């Protein structure tokens with residue numbers, strides 16, 4: 001082999017290794033946050049979950065939605081421990097956080113949620129599935145079986161599993177009716193569900209924008225070292241403050257446009273928040289976010 005040939009070959013090998021690594025790096029990741037505590041971070045702002053490995057078994061926080069992602073979450077848990085999943089917590093009713101419940105029932109003690117989450121899963125089942133299939137495609141609900149929470153609460157609940165303590169706390173209507181977040185006081189880790197998004201516009205249609213601002217304020221009262229948002233990468237208090245900034249800027253801009261006499265359709269067409277233009281779903285969801293705030297102001 002000539003020198004030039006050898007060089008070309010090594011460049012080829014390096015490129016190949018790089019591509020293989022890229023392929024392996026693709027897909028959601030499980031990140032260890034503390035002893036036994038993991039964040040499962042979706043790709044490109046898609047849904048996050050968490051899991052906590054205890055002496056007695058595993059607690060899953062949000063079971064994902066599309067079949068394939070729920071199974072990926074299950075295999076990421078299996079890669080860390082062979083202990084059974086004993087609890088699943090649903091932070092709110094949205095299918096991307098709950099439709100995977102059926103894949104974690106084998107050794108389950110209970111699925112736990114706010115009472116309203118269980119009610120909404122039942123009441124909205126048909127329309128909810130229809131919307132989900134439009135978004136995630138027909139394969140996403142293959143063999144789907146609605147799998148409801150069995151333990152519900154309305155204010156707060158302390159879940160002790162093995163040596164771990166999880167505080168489940170509800171907030172007034174914010175992202176949905178029935179949102180909860182999960183705080184682990186010893187580890188200072190907070191699983192925010194969709195009360196927090198990082199680098200992505202939220203889905204707001206089931207919630208209340210002022211309630212969403214207040215919920216972020218409540219999250220900020222915790223001295224959480226790490227926050228796992230419902231969507232987007234691992235977060236801290238600065239990310240929570242940035243998300244609150246989006247919500248308050250959106251509210252202020254819609255109010256300004258409305259007070260200048262703009263109709264709902266005009267506001268949807270004209271709204272711009274350039275500070276957030278690099279966030280995921282900026283073009284797709286900004287008009288809908290603005291419309292939601294506009295109707296709230298009526």
Ligand SMILES: [Zn+2]
Pocket residue numbers: 092094175194203
């Ligand atoms: Zn949601």
